[in-house]
Amino acid sequence: MKDALTEYEFSFQELEFNRVLETLSGYCGSEQGVSSIKNLAVFDSPTRIEELQKEYREIETLLDKGRKIEPAGGRMFPLPVSYVSDYFFEPLVLLGILRNYEIGISLKKFARENKLLAHHFLEFIEMEEWAQAVRKAFDPDGSIREDATPHLKKLHARRRRVEKAVESALRAIMGSHHEIMMDELVTRRAGRFVIPVKRDFIGRIQGLVHDTSASGATAFFEPISVVQRNNELQQCQNDIQIEENRLLKDLSRAVLESQKFFGLLDYTIGFFDSMLARYRFSTKYECTLPELSPSGPLRLKEARHPVLLFNRQEVISNLIEVDREAGILVVTGSNTGGKTVFLKMCGLLQLMNQAVIPVPVAEGSIFPVFSSIITDIGDRQSIDESLSTFSSHMLGLKRILEKVGPDTLVLIDELGTGTAPTEGAAIAVAVAGVLADHGGYTVITTHYQEVTQMAFEGKNRVRLASVEFDEKNLVPTFRLLYDLPGRSHAISIARRIGLPEAVLERAQDIAGESTDGNADAMVVTLARKLRNMEEEQTRLDMILKENEALAEQQKALLKDLKAEKKELYHEFEQKFEHILGDFRKEKERALYRVSEKRRTAAKKVEEELISAYEETIASNLKDTEENDSRGLFSRGDKVRHHLLGVTGIVDEISKQGDRARVTVRGKSVWFASGDLSIEETGGKGAGRSETNVHFSASQTVRPSLQCNLVGKTVEDGIYVLEHTLDQCVLQGHESIRVIHGHGSGKLRKGIRTYLEKSPYVERFEPDTDDGATLVFLK
Numbered sequence: 001m002k003d004a005l006t007e008y009e010f011s012f013q014e015l016e017f018n019r020v021l022e023t024l025s026g027y028c029g030s031e032q033g034v035s036s037i038k039n040l041a042v043f044d045s046p047t048r049i050e051e052l053q054k055e056y057r058e059i060e061t062l063l064d065k066g067r068k069i070e071p072a073g074g075r076m077f078p079l080p081v082s083y084v085s086d087y088f089f090e091p092l093v094l095l096g097i098l099r100n101y102e103i104g105i106s107l108k109k110f111a112r113e114n115k116l117l118a119h120h121f122l123e124f125i126e127m128e129e130w131a132q133a134v135r136k137a138f139d140p141d142g143s144i145r146e147d148a149t150p151h152l153k154k155l156h157a158r159r160r161r162v163e164k165a166v167e168s169a170l171r172a173i174m175g176s177h178h179e180i181m182m183d184e185l186v187t188r189r190a191g192r193f194v195i196p197v198k199r200d201f202i203g204r205i206q207g208l209v210h211d212t213s214a215s216g217a218t219a220f221f222e223p224i225s226v227v228q229r230n231n232e233l234q235q236c237q238n239d240i241q242i243e244e245n246r247l248l249k250d251l252s253r254a255v256l257e258s259q260k261f262f263g264l265l266d267y268t269i270g271f272f273d274s275m276l277a278r279y280r281f282s283t284k285y286e287c288t289l290p291e292l293s294p295s296g297p298l299r300l301k302e303a304r305h306p307v308l309l310f311n312r313q314e315v316i317s318n319l320i321e322v323d324r325e326a327g328i329l330v331v332t333g334s335n336t337g338g339k340t341v342f343l344k345m346c347g348l349l350q351l352m353n354q355a356v357i358p359v360p361v362a363e364g365s366i367f368p369v370f371s372s373i374i375t376d377i378g379d380r381q382s383i384d385e386s387l388s389t390f391s392s393h394m395l396g397l398k399r400i401l402e403k404v405g406p407d408t409l410v411l412i413d414e415l416g417t418g419t420a421p422t423e424g425a426a427i428a429v430a431v432a433g434v435l436a437d438h439g440g441y442t443v444i445t446t447h448y449q450e451v452t453q454m455a456f457e458g459k460n461r462v463r464l465a466s467v468e469f470d471e472k473n474l475v476p477t478f479r480l481l482y483d484l485p486g487r488s489h490a491i492s493i494a495r496r497i498g499l500p501e502a503v504l505e506r507a508q509d510i511a512g513e514s515t516d517g518n519a520d521a522m523v524v525t526l527a528r529k530l531r532n533m534e535e536e537q538t539r540l541d542m543i544l545k546e547n548e549a550l551a552e553q554q555k556a557l558l559k560d561l562k563a564e565k566k567e568l569y570h571e572f573e574q575k576f577e578h579i580l581g582d583f584r585k586e587k588e589r590a591l592y593r594v595s596e597k598r599r600t601a602a603k604k605v606e607e608e609l610i611s612a613y614e615e616t617i618a619s620n621l622k623d624t625e626e627n628d629s630r631g632l633f634s635r636g637d638k639v640r641h642h643l644l645g646v647t648g649i650v651d652e653i654s655k656q657g658d659r660a661r662v663t664v665r666g667k668s669v670w671f672a673s674g675d676l677s678i679e680e681t682g683g684k685g686a687g688r689s690e691t692n693v694h695f696s697a698s699q700t701v702r703p704s705l706q707c708n709l710v711g712k713t714v715e716d717g718i719y720v721l722e723h724t725l726d727q728c729v730l731q732g733h734e735s736i737r738v739i740h741g742h743g744s745g746k747l748r749k750g751i752r753t754y755l756e757k758s759p760y761v762e763r764f765e766p767d768t769d770d771g772a773t774l775v776f777l778k
Contacts, residue, residue: 014377015347015411016307023310024357027280030074030103032266033273040274042355046294046369052356053289058116059275060282069110071273074103076266079259088248089255091142097255097262098134101127104265107272120268125261130254137247144244152243159236166193166229173205173223180204182218189220191237192230197221278358285309287358290365295407297323298350298441302362305345306352309360316478317362320346326463328432328442332452333467333486335493337476339445340377340413342467346443347373347411368441370409374400377413390418397431410435410442415451425450436461452485568674633660633673638680641671646730647679667729667778670759705733710741714750721751725760728777739772748773 012018025037043049063069075096080087089097108124111117137148146156170186170193178184180201186193189210196218202209207223222230255262281287285306302317309315322329331339352359353367376396393416400410416428425448432451435442444451455464466486468479495504633639633650639662640647648664653673661670707724709717721738728736740747752773755761760777767774 011347011373011375011411012351014375015344015351015373017348017351019307019310020348020352020357023306024274024277024281027277027284028273029070029072029276030269030273031076032074032100032270033071033277035076036267036270036274037277040355040357042351044354044369044371046292049354049356049369050292053292055116056275056278056289056356058114059272060279062110062114063276063279067110068106069272069276070106071103071269071276073099074269074273075100079256079262083256086245086249087256088245088252091138091144091248094134094248094251094255095138095140095142098131100262100265100269101131103269107268110272120271123261123264124268125258127254127258127261130251134251137251144247148247149243152240152247155236155240155243159233159240162229162233162236163193166226166233169226169229170195170223173225177205187220191234192222193226193233194220194222278356282358285358285360287360288363288365289356289358290353290361290363290367292369293366294369295324296366296368297321298346298368298409299323299366300349300359300361301365303345303349303365304360305341306348306360307344308341318342318345318478318480319482320349320480321463321482322346322441322443324439324441325461327440327461328436328444329463329465330432330451330455331443331445331465331467331480331486332447334469334476335490337467337469337486338478339467341478342480343377343411343413343443343445347375347409350409369407370441371405371407372403373409373411374403375411376400377411393418401431401434404435404438404440406439408438408440410440412442412444415444415446416448421448424448429454432462455483633676633678637678639676640679641675642677650676664730667732669729705735706737706739708739709747709751710739712747714747717747717751718754721754725758725775725777729760733777735774735776737767737772737774739768742769742771 021037021040025034028034028037043052059069077089077093077096077100104124108121111121136145138144144152147153167186174181174184174186174195180198182196182198185196187196188194192210194210196213197205197220199212199217199219202219202221205221205223207221207225208227209219209221211220212218213220282289290300298320300320303320304315304317331342333339349359349361350367350370350373354369359365359367376393376399397412400412404410412431415431416424416426418424419427428444428446428448428451432442432444432454446452452464454462463483464485465480465482466484468477468481469486470477491504491507494507495501633653635650635653637650638647639650639660641662646664648662648669650660651663651668652661654660658673659670660673660676661668662676707721709720712720717740724736738751740751742748748770752764755764755773755775762776762778764773764775766772
């Protein structure tokens, strides 16, 4: 057999692995990445596969977090193994190598502080001085800059001076001999400055002719007076060229002396670019990197054929299951039903996973690791080699049987075809039995009932599957049904294609009634029931996933709410401390003018008040961790204000639920819902005409019926009055006298403006010659 391909290359070719590599390389941004994909290895070491999977997942995580890989623009430049001392790279090559170095720097930053990726940069060499020299030496188009070196800068300055002198001399000549000039123009020929002279007047001036125009009417003439200066200019150009060559050799030498580093740099760029291509490929086609089970089952969930995805065709996902207990999967069914497509998909997905390429399967899939993947798919007949279809298949089976083992995956399309059905079926059964004895993994497609029968007999580790076929429309559905035999539908398909009816009727007669008998009807019924069950299972799985997602969302929401509540109480506690501090300052000012005896009594009351408040706050801050019932009440419920210590009956709740109107000792007061806790539900407390009110420690100190604000600012006076009115309302006072004095009248005006807006005030009137105001409460 004249064929240089190995069995693995046969498998790559037959499974269309090259299509995957071509598509994957299209997501690369550098020549190194494309080269890495082109030379991608299919590993048979579980350890090596897992190492690369870990690195890919680490890179995937960094990319998901927004980190960037920028390998675009990387190019490969073959470096000479041996070279002469004067060897140098062209400027564009040096700029390309610089770009590779810059990519390497960015990749090193990307992988910094990452143990899994750091080993790629252990031999990375910092060449920043060389990089700066290259950046300074060249423009982006590869031109050498005039100031690339100090000496080059001087040479160009000298060149410009000489050029200016030559041009000035030539323009002077043209000015004095304008009648013989073809044009007022200074140009160059062979690197020397010349002027265009009419050919008939060449003899008027001594000099050299360097060129003539196409018509011959113009001679490009170098007057003898500028020859020396042109020679000097030529020497300047030569000196510049020597300096530029020296610069190129110096910059090139640094690269040539670090060939190992730049070779490693190409590999590193290729590795990271190929991983970035995998990431983009995975995102595009919704792929995963499933877990490995080196000697476990091949179980792929929602598997899709990659080539069909590339072609943008509608793809039906399937479950693939092959394990050691039923190591041979026999796939039957209609012609054009998708058996070969399924067979190729099994092998292609396995190759992708062992090459660490994300696979179009669902999470939870499992791949074993095979030492070899051997295929016999398609027709390899050859006139040159005198191979018929059957002979080529037999050679393929011979190769498979020589290589098969417990860690091989064997894929055979139409086992035993190409010869007499009886003998072909016998060979198929025998080959299947031998493959089963070797304990490997095998997928076979066939039309032979004898092979199908092996699964029903429960022998030889054989499991049956079939490709589903739409009986009504006579088209394949590309769904795989396990543990059911398939039908060929040969006559039905021939009728759809247009074979003469007379031929079909005769064929039906020859085939007998078996094709439409009870067995086929039973298969169809079973297939329909199985599909309904699978659809129902899929629906239930989706509902379960939705419920799990909702449960997770609820947990997250509760967690956020608890955190927010805790933060709010912390904020309240801080505000309370601030208010308490202000209260103490105000108290000190008020007590400054009272007697020692009264001051001592007031301090005792203060301590009792503060103690009661702090106990209430501490209790409720603790309750918020354990009891979330606060604010959950209805009209008629008996509630307690956990800061003021009063209880009352809920009369009304705001639409937003954030405030509640509570009757306390016959007075209606609006409170924040979060400050109220249920004491008793409406079932017990509703309908009562009386409302019991009890007080915390503050009950023993009733506020005076007189509020003295003399000497305070308007703002401070309103602040004191507001709190006094709160206590008066809660303790049932009907009126209070507010002393503000006469003064400028500003305090009086501010107090009365406030009283006009207060919800507690029914009316008020002047008192004591307008030095006070008598306030009547609702």
